[in-house]
Amino acid sequence: MTAVVTEADTPLVAAASPKRRPRAGGWLAVLPLLAFVAIAFGLPALAMLNGAFTVKDQSSGATSYTTANMTASVQGAYLTAMLGSVKLSAVSAGLAAVLGLPLAQAVVTSPFPALREAVLTASGVLANFGGVPLAFAFVATLGNSGVLTRQLGLTDKGWDLYSFWGLVIVYLYFLIPLMVLTITPALDGLRVQWREAAQNNGATGPQYWLHVALPVLAPSLLGGLVLLFGSAFAAYATAAAMVGSSIPLVTLQIADAISGNVLVGQENVALALSLDMVLIAGLVMAVYLPLQRRSARWLA
Amino acid sequence: MAGLNPGRAARRPALWRPLVLVCAGLYFLVPLAASVIFTVDVPGEGVTFDAYTQILGTEGFVSSLLLSLELAAATIAVVLLLMVPAMVALRLGAPRLRPVVEVVCSLPLVVPPIAFVAGLGTVLKWGPEHLSRTPLFQTFVAIQNPDFPVVLVLAYVVMALPFVYRALDAGLRAMDVRTLVEAARSCGANWPQALVRAVLPNLRGALLNSAFLTLALVLGEFTVAQLLGFRPFAVWIVNVSGSQAQLSVAVSVLSLLVTWAMLLALASFGGRARTASASRG
Numbered sequence: 001m002t003a004v005v006t007e008a009d010t011p012l013v014a015a016a017s018p019k020r021r022p023r024a025g026g027w028l029a030v031l032p033l034l035a036f037v038a039i040a041f042g043l044p045a046l047a048m049l050n051g052a053f054t055v056k057d058q059s060s061g062a063t064s065y066t067t068a069n070m071t072a073s074v075q076g077a078y079l080t081a082m083l084g085s086v087k088l089s090a091v092s093a094g095l096a097a098v099l100g101l102p103l104a105q106a107v108v109t110s111p112f113p114a115l116r117e118a119v120l121t122a123s124g125v126l127a128n129f130g131g132v133p134l135a136f137a138f139v140a141t142l143g144n145s146g147v148l149t150r151q152l153g154l155t156d157k158g159w160d161l162y163s164f165w166g167l168v169i170v171y172l173y174f175l176i177p178l179m180v181l182t183i184t185p186a187l188d189g190l191r192v193q194w195r196e197a198a199q200n201n202g203a204t205g206p207q208y209w210l211h212v213a214l215p216v217l218a219p220s221l222l223g224g225l226v227l228l229f230g231s232a233f234a235a236y237a238t239a240a241a242m243v244g245s246s247i248p249l250v251t252l253q254i255a256d257a258i259s260g261n262v263l264v265g266q267e268n269v270a271l272a273l274s275l276d277m278v279l280i281a282g283l284v285m286a287v288y289l290p291l292q293r294r295s296a297r298w299l300a
Numbered sequence: 301m302a303g304l305n306p307g308r309a310a311r312r313p314a315l316w317r318p319l320v321l322v323c324a325g326l327y328f329l330v331p332l333a334a335s336v337i338f339t340v341d342v343p344g345e346g347v348t349f350d351a352y353t354q355i356l357g358t359e360g361f362v363s364s365l366l367l368s369l370e371l372a373a374a375t376i377a378v379v380l381l382l383m384v385p386a387m388v389a390l391r392l393g394a395p396r397l398r399p400v401v402e403v404v405c406s407l408p409l410v411v412p413p414i415a416f417v418a419g420l421g422t423v424l425k426w427g428p429e430h431l432s433r434t435p436l437f438q439t440f441v442a443i444q445n446p447d448f449p450v451v452l453v454l455a456y457v458v459m460a461l462p463f464v465y466r467a468l469d470a471g472l473r474a475m476d477v478r479t480l481v482e483a484a485r486s487c488g489a490n491w492p493q494a495l496v497r498a499v500l501p502n503l504r505g506a507l508l509n510s511a512f513l514t515l516a517l518v519l520g521e522f523t524v525a526q527l528l529g530f531r532p533f534a535v536w537i538v539n540v541s542g543s544q545a546q547l548s549v550a551v552s553v554l555s556l557l558v559t560w561a562m563l564l565a566l567a568s569f570g571g572r573a574r575t576a577s578a579s580r581g
Binding site: 026030041044105118121126134148277282285 | 383397422
């Protein structure tokens with residue numbers, strides 16, 4: 001055994017030294033990224049966590065730890081806003097999932113690759129970078145003096161863009177593209193052979209979808225739904241540019257509290273509300289990631 | 301499918317697919333078309349293109365757009381300088397760090413921008429409250445300089461991490477980094493040379509993709525900038541909308557279309573590059 005070691009000694013050392021250098025280099029290359037995130041992201045996150053559980057006495061300036069902020073963040077107007085956000089996100093995410101699936105299927109089975117490329121790129125733009133421009137496009141279309149509102153006399157029929165359903169229509173404009181983006185890989189993964197096999201066994205189209213396609217798609221669909229919910233829940237720019245704060249949404253409440261619009265000294269409640277949002281977003285991710293991993297198995 | 305049951309397979313898609321596409325097309329194109337009409341057809345004035353010709357001359361447009369572009373350039377530079385070496389290193393020598401980096405780059409997805417800016421604002425307030433006697437205070441003042449708010453670059457880099465991670469990961473997955481670097485090293489290149497002259501050219505598509513996504517993100521970003529009190533492009537659009545509705549809609553439509561055209565051009569470019577490299581080897 002000793003003989004073997006001494007024989008292998010020289011090549012081992014030679015092989016180890018170039019291997020060890022890149023490993024040290026690897027750590028060094030990753031270190032700036034981790035340091036940056038620790039400062040630019042970790043510090044604000046810790047400040048939020050700390051602020052959510054502290055309260056500052058206005059007269060003495062002393063701070064003390066308390067759960068009062070967290071309690072306040074789930075009461076009264078804040079609770080209404082939280083429920084409003086959850087309701088708006090759930091309704092628009094559900095609708096977007098139902099409407100996005102046929103659109104994605106139409107794009108995936110389309111014989112024109114250019115159409116697919118254009119739709120997927122447009123989806124990327126709308127899903128991620130809509131925000132303010134999106135809000136104004138809808139104000140110009142369906143707002144009080146919008147083109148469609150005037151042409152069709154929608155105001156007389158009780159239409160109001162600055163309402164719950166108005167926001168749902170606007171939110172769908174970025175949620176449907178997000179659904180298309182999320183579900184397209186899964187639809188691509190549906191094998192033609194499965195449909196053929198189902199047809200050979202005498203299954204009709206609806207039967208194929210009910211018993212073969214949907215069960216395979218279920219994790220992706222659910223994952224997409226959860227992701228859409230998270231995206232709608234976190235949206236602020238669209239709502240802020242459109243409705244100001246006439247609709248109770250948790251993002252608008254946080255913004256109001258940060259800028260001191262409501263009451264002085266509500267900053268820490270804003271931090272508590274932010275923490276609530278992070279918890280909900282974390283829950284969303286905790287549901288989404290396993291579902292995504294599960295659906296990825298079928299796409300391999 | 302087509303071979304086994306040609307009649308059924310050919311007829312059914314012919315019915316539902318155009319229907320779905322037309323409905324979707326209507327929903328997605330009508331607001332854009334209506335916005336264009338809204339900007340061109342002003343009640344009481346008839347058809348006018350003033351909203352578009354005025355854009356350049358409007359107070360704040362050039363300065364806010366320039367600020368956004370500068371922020372975007374700085375963000376792209378910082379995020380690529382941080383991410384590219386880290387991602388390449390993960391493939392080469394530190395695979396055990398990979399889950400760590402993946403989690404770190406996904407964290408911003410769990411913290412919505414509004415929550416992030418709430419925390420960021422709190423940190424920035426420490427400056428005047430606790431640190432006014434220390435040299436650190438000058439740093440706090442400097443990064444909030446309204447002419448070039450470095451703090452926004454910091455925030456945008458964090459927000460771009462998930463996009464850039466995914467783009468670079470996809471790019472690196474398509475190539476064999478280890479073999480490339482070893483080949484370059486055998487030919488006598490040192491580490492920086494191997495990285496710059498062998499790895500980066502092969503990553504061109506992913507780098508462009510990351511840069512454009514980051515650019516689109518920074519140009520459209522509203523939440524953080526508004527709540528920290530800065531005035532880049534998106535905040536300017538909202539501020540100007542109160543007095544000049546037509547103009548703000550015109551700028552909005554233009555910015556959406558430009559972003560889309562940019563990403564579409566990138567997608568077709570990337571597609572061509574992919575087919576070219578595939579046919580080569």
